[in-house]
Amino acid sequence: MGRLQTNKVKKVVENFHSIQSVDRPELVTCIARTLEKLGREAYPIFIQVNLSGKTTQGGVREQDLFPLLECVALQPGIKVMGLMTIAPLAEEEVVRETFRKLRFLRDRVNSSGILREEVQELSMGMSDDFHLAILEGSTMVRLGRALFGERVK
Numbered sequence: 016m017g018r019l020q021t022n023k024v025k026k027v028v029e030n031f032h033s034i035q036s037v038d039r040p041e042l043v044t045c046i047a048r049t050l051e052k053l054g055r056e057a058y059p060i061f062i063q064v065n066l067s068g069k070t071t072q073g074g075v076r077e078q079d080l081f082p083l084l085e086c087v088a089l090q091p092g093i094k095v096m097g098l099m100t101i102a103p104l105a106e107e108e109v110v111r112e113t114f115r116k117l118r119f120l121r122d123r124v125n126s127s128g129i130l131r132e133e134v135q136e137l138s139m140g141m142s143d144d145f146h147l148a149i150l151e152g153s154t155m156v157r158l159g160r161a162l163f164g165e166r167v168k
Contacts, residue, residue: 018036019042028055032059035061035063035138036073037060037061038075039083040082043083044086046092050092056091057094058092058093058094060096061098061136062097063098063101066113067101067102067113072101074100077120084124084129088131095130096134097134097135097154098117098120098121098138100113107147110144111150113139114140114147115151117137118152137152137155138153139155139156141156142158145161
């Protein structure tokens, strides 16, 4: 699957209600330019935060979250609806701690006042761990395999 490429942003913005994988300033800038050209405002995004530390996984590193949010705050057409993360395949307590950390980060973002509006959503939890995510405050889960079954290769 991979990261959202900037050359695909126009198609994504035209065809989808929101983007859940924003993770770098150049993507934010590209989305903002595209929205301006299309005359759209208040386009919802989620900032993907990499809390696992795995370099093979997308998302902004925790220490780079606030600089990325500063970039987003300068773009009037973008509205941060929430934060998103993917938990590592690990034992239950590690997974729950990852989800707790994202909730804590959302609360820090909101108390900082860096954005015009509070961040409401937490997109965390997939087919294998959504029940743990809900226990830790998830407001949105991604259940592809649970609903549609395994991918056919």
